[in-house]
Amino acid sequence: MNEGPIQGNAVVGQSGGPTAVINASLAGVIEGLQNVGAIGKILGMRHGVNGLTRDNLIDLSDTPASMLDALCRTPAAALGSTRDKPDLAYCQRIFEACRRHDIRYFFYIGGNDTSDACRIVNEVSNEAGYELRCFHIPKTVDNDLVMNDHTPGYPSAARYVAKACMADSCDNASLPGIKIDIIMGRHAGFLTAASALARRDSDDGPHLIYVPEVPFDLERFVDDVAKVYDSLGRCQVAVSEGIQDTSGQAIGAMLIQGETDAHGNVQLSGSGALGDQLAGILKAKLTPAGGKPPRVRADTLGYMQRCFPDPSPVDVSEARGVGRFAAEVAASGDVDGSISIVRTNDEPYEAGFKRIELSDVAAKTKHMPKEFIKGTNDVTDEFVEYAMPLVGELPRFAKL
Amino acid sequence: MNEGPIQGNAVVGQSGGPTAVINASLAGVIEGLQNVGAIGKILGMRHGVNGLTRDNLIDLSDTPASMLDALCRTPAAALGSTRDKPDLAYCQRIFEACRRHDIRYFFYIGGNDTSDACRIVNEVSNEAGYELRCFHIPKTVDNDLVMNDHTPGYPSAARYVAKACMADSCDNASLPGIKIDIIMGRHAGFLTAASALARRDSDDGPHLIYVPEVPFDLERFVDDVAKVYDSLGRCQVAVSEGIQDTSGQAIGAMLIQGETDAHGNVQLSGSGALGDQLAGILKAKLTPAGGKPPRVRADTLGYMQRCFPDPSPVDVSEARGVGRFAAEVAASGDVDGSISIVRTNDEPYEAGFKRIELSDVAAKTKHMPKEFIKGTNDVTDEFVEYAMPLVGELPRFAKL
Numbered sequence: 001m002n003e004g005p006i007q008g009n010a011v012v013g014q015s016g017g018p019t020a021v022i023n024a025s026l027a028g029v030i031e032g033l034q035n036v037g038a039i040g041k042i043l044g045m046r047h048g049v050n051g052l053t054r055d056n057l058i059d060l061s062d063t064p065a066s067m068l069d070a071l072c073r074t075p076a077a078a079l080g081s082t083r084d085k086p087d088l089a090y091c092q093r094i095f096e097a098c099r100r101h102d103i104r105y106f107f108y109i110g111g112n113d114t115s116d117a118c119r120i121v122n123e124v125s126n127e128a129g130y131e132l133r134c135f136h137i138p139k140t141v142d143n144d145l146v147m148n149d150h151t152p153g154y155p156s157a158a159r160y161v162a163k164a165c166m167a168d169s170c171d172n173a174s175l176p177g178i179k180i181d182i183i184m185g186r187h188a189g190f191l192t193a194a195s196a197l198a199r200r201d202s203d204d205g206p207h208l209i210y211v212p213e214v215p216f217d218l219e220r221f222v223d224d225v226a227k228v229y230d231s232l233g234r235c236q237v238a239v240s241e242g243i244q245d246t247s248g249q250a251i252g253a254m255l256i257q258g259e260t261d262a263h264g265n266v267q268l269s270g271s272g273a274l275g276d277q278l279a280g281i282l283k284a285k286l287t288p289a290g291g292k293p294p295r296v297r298a299d300t301l302g303y304m305q306r307c308f309p310d311p312s313p314v315d316v317s318e319a320r321g322v323g324r325f326a327a328e329v330a331a332s333g334d335v336d337g338s339i340s341i342v343r344t345n346d347e348p349y350e351a352g353f354k355r356i357e358l359s360d361v362a363a364k365t366k367h368m369p370k371e372f373i374k375g376t377n378d379v380t381d382e383f384v385e386y387a388m389p390l391v392g393e394l395p396r397f398a399k400l
Numbered sequence: 401m402n403e404g405p406i407q408g409n410a411v412v413g414q415s416g417g418p419t420a421v422i423n424a425s426l427a428g429v430i431e432g433l434q435n436v437g438a439i440g441k442i443l444g445m446r447h448g449v450n451g452l453t454r455d456n457l458i459d460l461s462d463t464p465a466s467m468l469d470a471l472c473r474t475p476a477a478a479l480g481s482t483r484d485k486p487d488l489a490y491c492q493r494i495f496e497a498c499r500r501h502d503i504r505y506f507f508y509i510g511g512n513d514t515s516d517a518c519r520i521v522n523e524v525s526n527e528a529g530y531e532l533r534c535f536h537i538p539k540t541v542d543n544d545l546v547m548n549d550h551t552p553g554y555p556s557a558a559r560y561v562a563k564a565c566m567a568d569s570c571d572n573a574s575l576p577g578i579k580i581d582i583i584m585g586r587h588a589g590f591l592t593a594a595s596a597l598a599r600r601d602s603d604d605g606p607h608l609i610y611v612p613e614v615p616f617d618l619e620r621f622v623d624d625v626a627k628v629y630d631s632l633g634r635c636q637v638a639v640s641e642g643i644q645d646t647s648g649q650a651i652g653a654m655l656i657q658g659e660t661d662a663h664g665n666v667q668l669s670g671s672g673a674l675g676d677q678l679a680g681i682l683k684a685k686l687t688p689a690g691g692k693p694p695r696v697r698a699d700t701l702g703y704m705q706r707c708f709p710d711p712s713p714v715d716v717s718e719a720r721g722v723g724r725f726a727a728e729v730a731a732s733g734d735v736d737g738s739i740s741i742v743r744t745n746d747e748p749y750e751a752g753f754k755r756i757e758l759s760d761v762a763a764k765t766k767h768m769p770k771e772f773i774k775g776t777n778d779v780t781d782e783f784v785e786y787a788m789p790l791v792g793e794l795p796r797f798a799k800l
Contacts, residue, residue, distance in 0.1 A: 014574075017575070018570070018574045018575065020567075023798070044800065058800060060800070067798055070796070070797070070798035071798045071800075073795060073796075073797070074570065074797040074798045074799075075567045075570050075571070075797070076567065076570035076573065076574040077574035077575075078570075078574075078798060078799065078800045079800060080573070080575075080576075081574040081575050082575070083575065163708070163709055164704055166709065167420075167475045167476065167703075167704070167707040167708055167709050168703055168704075168707065170418070170475050170478075171418050171475070171476040171706070173476065173480070174414075174418045174476040174478075174480055175417070175477075175480075175481050175482070175483065176480075179703075271672065271679070271697075271698065272671065272672010272673065272675060272676055272698070272700055273672065273676060275672060276671050276672055276673060276676075279671070297671075297703070298671065299700070299703055299704070300672055300699070300700065300702070302699035302701075303567075303568055303571050303579075303697070303699055304564055304567070304699070304701075304704065306571070307567040307568065307571045308564065308567055309563055309566065309567050309795045309797075395473060395709045396470070396473075397470070397473070397474040397475070397709075398423070398467055398470035398471045398473070398478060399478065400444065400458060400460070400471075400478045
């Protein structure tokens with residue numbers, strides 16, 4: 001194994017759904033590489049590997065520190081992102097582009113599909129006997145990467161969800177009724193669970209939380225809501241966009257005309273259909289005979305969860321840190337990998353980074369562990385203790 | 401006319417859709433009254449006049465300053481709100497409740513329906529020869545009260561819309577496609593227009609803005625989007641929930657099964673139907689023959705517009721100020737009225753308050769003036785100059 005840096009250029013790209021801090025990871029990679037003398041140019045891929053294969057690159061070598069700081073306050077993917085999921089042939093084209101541009105360092109910021117692309121590109125370069133140090137840098141609001149305490153992007157999205165649900169609980173108490181908030185998370189319930197951070201007092205919402213890990217039963221859902229509504233005169237419900245029936249069929253997907261992306265994922269976000277459908281069902285089922293239907297509203301929190309410009313300070317710092325750490329590890333020798341966040345202390349919260357193997361994380365999905373799930377419609381205190389240190393300070397509201 | 405305060409109790413209530421600062425107005429009324437020796441108790445109506453007529457009141461007389469400050473940071477209606485729109489008989493019950501509780505000061509925070517309730521209660525008390533000093537305190541995210549430069553609640557909602565659209569423009573540039581953001585405003589386009597505050601550079605979104613004041617033509621809409629999409633490869637569109645066709649029929653209402661509130665208003669918020677419908681139309685119309693449909697997404701910004709806990713500092717200060725001013729005017733003599741915000745200077749922005757007649761504002765709706773509207777799909781620089789000082793500092797994002 002080669003020790004230390006190898007002579008050549010570096011490339012960095014962003015992939016998948018944007019987050020509030022994916023640009024902080026980009027800034028971290030750039031600043032981590034700027035100190036490495038062996039590295040010629042630091043190149044940015046426009047729209048991920050799609051840009052790389054078309055030689056659509058931007059020179060980031062001399063990005064000033066002020067711009068790096070500004071990137072850390074900028075949501076979404078400043079280089080542009082892509083939904084392309086490269087297969088072997090595509091990865092061969094990626095590798096050819098790297099060889100063409102004398103690239104020896106390859107950094108790709110994204111979720112589990114992105115780590116899989118890194119893994120394949122790495123294999124292709126290994127087979128060609130070309131030293132390409134491939135690094136996956138984690139990013140996903142879903143928090144569904146294995147081998148990570150949590151992933152950059154999640155804390156800021158969780159912060160938005162918590163603040164939104166806090167305010168919405170006040171709104172729901174002002175004008176009592178039933179309020180459904182649809183929250184992102186196709187397979188993993190971590191983001192929906194973050195709605196529990198909104199609670200301060202026993203009557204605060206959300207009163208019910210539905211994650212994809214627990215099979216969703218429509219009759220039980222209606223009963224749950226009726227019980228809370230009867231007792232409090234109101235009910236705030238957090239529902240994951242990814243709720244599934246007992247057979248694993250996504251409830252939202254059944255309601256939405258099946259557009260799929262290149263990864264075969266049905267489009268769940270960017271539509272209000274699931275919330276509207278659930279609201280309609282509750283209104284119909286909970287209208288007393290001859291009486292007035294209850295006031296039922298649904299909000300689909302939408303893209304603001306991933307890009308609202310109020311990131312968690314912990315998240316910004318860690319997202320930048322994983323980027324810088326990846327650059328440092330890549331410069332240290334002929335290694336590849338992904339970077340994992342490891343929690344080293346609970347109170348006060350402390351965390352560090354470590355390199356893990358690409359194959360450990362690639363194309364795998366983490367779900368909410370059992371100890372975070374309470375019955376069929378709530379999360380545990382253990383989850384709250386896990387998530388609360390990540391989101392930064394939350395507001396405190398007055399009650400009369 | 402009686403000079404100075406009259407001996408008796410005061411009551412204050414909140415009505416209509418909550419806002420991020422309606423509690424600041426409540427705090428202003430309380431602190432304004434606390435100094436008036438003639439006033440016995442300061443009572444709060446639980447859920448507006450609905451609570452008052454049922455003697456559901458809370459004693460706010462000794463609310464400490466720390467609680468008043470905390471109220472200014474608390475979204476939604478801390479006393480509870482109501483959608484009741486009192487008719488004459490209801491207003492007579494309100495008046496009887498005031499007499500029963502020896503109430504001589506009546507403060508009601510809300511929109512134009514609320515000012516109309518104040519007007520009727522005032523008339524009932526005048527006819528009975530009972531001195532009741534009735535004050536309407538303006539509140540509405542729609543900014544649609546006449547005789548006001550703007551209304552408390554609007555600046556914070558506009559701030560949320562601006563920040564959301566800024567971030568969403570970055571998101572849309574990251575993963576190019578067509579993005580629709582549905583924004584509150586049943587009849588007035590001020591809040592949708594605030595999306596224009598998101599723009600910094602010429603290619604920033606939103607690229608098209610549709611307000612209810614301009615008749616919405618579906619074919620023209622599709623053409624507009626196609627033009628932007630062809631030229632930029634992406635398109636972000638801000639659409640008011642209240643867009644209407646040439647006959648004044650609300651497009652959203654046509655798509656939503658007609659639930660109406662007590663004011664006869666069709667429910668437009670709390671549903672994603674309008675956005676989903678427009679997205680479906682664009683997808684169908686803009687799919688090239690034999691080609692792939694464009695990526696079209698819709699978010700309905702929803703209740704976060706009125707309650708997200710990131711109020712405009714100007715708004716908090718003014719909302720508190722109108723409440724305090726109403727209390728001071730009420731204590732000054734036998735008068736009734738509403739409070740109006742008057743802009744006294746443009747740069748730097750300065751504003752003051754004045755009393756206006758209840759009949760001037762009651763049940764009237766302000767629309768976007770012509771000079772704020774640009775063609776059929778945009779707003780003018782004049783609007784941006786009007787709105788920008790209200791929303792507080794907006795973030796600045798980096799571009800590569």
